[in-house]
Amino acid sequence: MKTLISTAVASLCCVALYSCASIDNAEHYATTGEKLYAENCYGCHREATTLDEPKEFIHKTIHYGGKIMPSFEESLSEAEHQQIIDYILKQR
Protein backbone atom coordinates (compact mmCIF):
# COMPACT_ATOMS: atom_id res chain seq x y z
CA MET A 1 0.00 0.00 0.00
CA LYS A 2 2.84 2.34 0.91
CA THR A 3 4.43 1.69 -2.48
CA LEU A 4 1.16 2.43 -4.20
CA ILE A 5 0.86 5.77 -2.41
CA SER A 6 4.42 6.83 -3.17
CA THR A 7 3.94 5.83 -6.82
CA ALA A 8 0.82 7.97 -6.94
CA VAL A 9 2.63 10.89 -5.29
CA ALA A 10 5.55 10.49 -7.71
CA SER A 11 3.22 10.52 -10.73
CA LEU A 12 1.49 13.65 -9.45
CA CYS A 13 4.87 15.34 -9.12
CA CYS A 14 5.71 14.41 -12.70
CA VAL A 15 2.46 15.89 -13.95
CA ALA A 16 3.11 19.09 -11.97
CA LEU A 17 6.67 19.35 -13.28
CA TYR A 18 5.51 18.66 -16.81
CA SER A 19 2.91 21.43 -16.75
CA CYS A 20 5.50 23.86 -15.42
CA ALA A 21 7.80 22.89 -18.26
CA SER A 22 5.08 23.65 -20.83
CA ILE A 23 4.38 27.03 -19.28
CA ASP A 24 8.11 27.83 -19.40
CA ASN A 25 8.09 26.86 -23.04
CA ALA A 26 5.29 29.28 -23.87
CA GLU A 27 7.15 32.07 -22.08
CA HIS A 28 10.32 31.28 -23.98
CA TYR A 29 9.08 33.55 -26.79
CA ALA A 30 9.54 37.27 -26.18
CA THR A 31 6.72 38.31 -28.52
CA THR A 32 3.64 36.81 -30.17
CA GLY A 33 5.34 37.43 -33.52
CA GLU A 34 8.27 35.25 -32.50
CA LYS A 35 5.93 32.50 -31.35
CA LEU A 36 3.87 32.66 -34.57
CA TYR A 37 7.06 32.57 -36.64
CA ALA A 38 8.31 29.54 -34.71
CA GLU A 39 5.00 27.72 -35.18
CA ASN A 40 4.29 28.62 -38.82
CA CYS A 41 7.54 29.47 -40.59
CA TYR A 42 10.61 28.15 -38.78
CA GLY A 43 10.00 24.57 -39.92
CA CYS A 44 10.74 25.54 -43.54
CA HIS A 45 12.74 28.78 -43.33
CA ARG A 46 14.78 28.36 -40.12
CA GLU A 47 16.12 31.69 -38.82
CA ALA A 48 14.09 34.77 -39.81
CA THR A 49 17.33 36.49 -40.93
CA THR A 50 17.17 34.33 -44.07
CA LEU A 51 14.13 36.37 -45.17
CA ASP A 52 15.49 39.72 -46.35
CA GLU A 53 12.77 40.81 -48.78
CA PRO A 54 10.79 44.09 -48.48
CA LYS A 55 7.91 44.20 -46.00
CA GLU A 56 5.17 44.29 -48.68
CA PHE A 57 6.65 41.28 -50.45
CA ILE A 58 6.79 39.26 -47.22
CA HIS A 59 3.17 40.20 -46.51
CA LYS A 60 2.08 39.07 -49.96
CA THR A 61 4.01 35.81 -49.65
CA ILE A 62 2.50 34.99 -46.24
CA HIS A 63 -0.97 35.80 -47.56
CA TYR A 64 -0.88 34.02 -50.92
CA GLY A 65 1.96 31.53 -50.45
CA GLY A 66 4.27 30.49 -53.29
CA LYS A 67 4.60 27.55 -55.65
CA ILE A 68 5.44 25.31 -52.72
CA MET A 69 4.83 27.52 -49.71
CA PRO A 70 1.26 27.26 -48.38
CA SER A 71 -1.03 30.31 -48.20
CA PHE A 72 -1.74 31.62 -44.70
CA GLU A 73 -4.74 33.65 -45.86
CA GLU A 74 -7.15 31.39 -43.95
CA SER A 75 -5.07 30.40 -40.93
CA LEU A 76 -3.46 33.73 -39.90
CA SER A 77 -5.37 36.95 -39.23
CA GLU A 78 -4.19 40.30 -40.61
CA ALA A 79 -2.90 41.18 -37.12
CA GLU A 80 -0.93 37.93 -37.03
CA HIS A 81 0.56 38.66 -40.49
CA GLN A 82 1.77 41.99 -39.04
CA GLN A 83 3.17 40.42 -35.86
CA ILE A 84 5.21 37.94 -37.91
CA ILE A 85 6.46 40.68 -40.27
CA ASP A 86 7.46 42.89 -37.31
CA TYR A 87 9.38 39.98 -35.86
CA ILE A 88 11.18 39.26 -39.17
CA LEU A 89 12.10 42.95 -39.65
CA LYS A 90 13.46 43.20 -36.08
CA GLN A 91 15.94 40.38 -36.81
CA ARG A 92 17.76 42.50 -39.45
Ligand code: HEC
Ligand atom coordinates in the same frame (compact mmCIF):
# COMPACT_ATOMS: atom_id res chain seq x y z
C1 HEC B 1 6.01 24.22 -46.12
C2 HEC B 1 7.17 25.07 -46.07
C3 HEC B 1 6.99 26.56 -45.85
C4 HEC B 1 6.36 27.20 -44.80
C5 HEC B 1 5.62 26.58 -43.65
C6 HEC B 1 6.57 28.62 -45.02
N1 HEC B 1 7.29 28.81 -46.16
FE1 HEC B 1 7.87 30.62 -46.92
N2 HEC B 1 8.58 29.69 -48.57
C7 HEC B 1 8.65 28.32 -48.77
C8 HEC B 1 9.18 28.06 -50.10
C9 HEC B 1 9.44 26.68 -50.69
C10 HEC B 1 9.41 29.32 -50.69
C11 HEC B 1 9.91 29.60 -52.12
C12 HEC B 1 8.72 29.98 -53.00
C13 HEC B 1 7.88 28.78 -53.37
O1 HEC B 1 8.28 28.00 -54.24
O2 HEC B 1 6.80 28.56 -52.76
C14 HEC B 1 9.04 30.32 -49.69
C15 HEC B 1 9.16 31.68 -49.88
C16 HEC B 1 9.00 32.63 -48.90
C17 HEC B 1 9.33 34.04 -49.03
C18 HEC B 1 9.87 34.72 -50.27
C19 HEC B 1 11.36 34.78 -50.25
C20 HEC B 1 12.00 33.47 -50.55
O3 HEC B 1 12.80 33.03 -49.71
O4 HEC B 1 11.71 32.89 -51.61
C21 HEC B 1 9.03 34.65 -47.85
C22 HEC B 1 9.22 36.11 -47.48
C23 HEC B 1 8.49 33.60 -46.97
N3 HEC B 1 8.48 32.40 -47.64
C24 HEC B 1 8.06 33.81 -45.69
C25 HEC B 1 7.40 32.85 -44.92
C26 HEC B 1 6.76 33.13 -43.65
C27 HEC B 1 6.78 34.47 -42.95
C28 HEC B 1 6.20 31.96 -43.23
C29 HEC B 1 5.36 31.74 -41.99
C30 HEC B 1 4.11 32.46 -41.92
C31 HEC B 1 6.50 30.94 -44.23
N4 HEC B 1 7.21 31.52 -45.25
C32 HEC B 1 6.12 29.61 -44.16
C33 HEC B 1 8.28 27.36 -47.87
C34 HEC B 1 7.57 27.59 -46.70
